[in-house]
Amino acid sequence: MLDTTALLDQIVPASEAAAVAYGVSVLTRTQDEAANATVRLGQRLIGRLLNRDADTAPDSDPVRTVVVRLAEAGADPDVLALRRAELRIALRTALTDTPGLAEELSVLLPTPPPPPAVHAEGERSVAVGGDNSGSISTGDGAGGAPRQ
Numbered sequence: 001m002l003d004t005t006a007l008l009d010q011i012v013p014a015s016e017a018a019a020v021a022y023g024v025s026v027l028t029r030t031q032d033e034a035a036n037a038t039v040r041l042g043q044r045l046i047g048r049l050l051n052r053d054a055d056t057a058p059d060s061d062p063v064r065t066v067v068v069r070l071a072e073a074g075a076d077p078d079v080l081a082l083r084r085a086e087l088r089i090a091l092r093t094a095l096t097d098t099p100g101l102a103e104e105l106s107v108l109l110p111t112p113p114p115p116p117a118v119h120a121e122g123e124r125s126v127a128v129g130g131d132n133s134g135s136i137s138t139g140d141g142a143g144g145a146p147r148q
Helices: 002-027 039-049 063-069 079-097 102-107
Strands: none
Touching: 002 039, 002 063, 002 079, 002 102, 039 063, 039 102, 063 079, 079 102
16 A cells, blocks of 8 residues: 555645646646656646546546646645645545545656665664654763753
């Protein structure tokens, strides 16, 4: 099972870029050679999302409604933030309610870079391959809390 939150973190920015760049026409526009990769990816994602259920009336699709609202939001940062949140919620609902959709969309996404390679050598060595927000301590009697 794919991580819905991680998938949303990749889908939302691309979908938003397509909606903002092309407005309502993103719903029917074919790929434009001059568009950047993020907008083209957003177009493919939105196209797949909107064509997932041929029996649904187009105007009743929550994703379509939110994409239109985002495209019409203008430049007000508060309205854009609200529309982004609405898009994320609509996409989360679509991903959780439609079996196989997450896997279909993940195929369209670029392969994430591999995690950084790390190596620790020697007694009590430590290697961190990503972010660390806590203490790292080694040695005899290491308690994890800094001394005061």
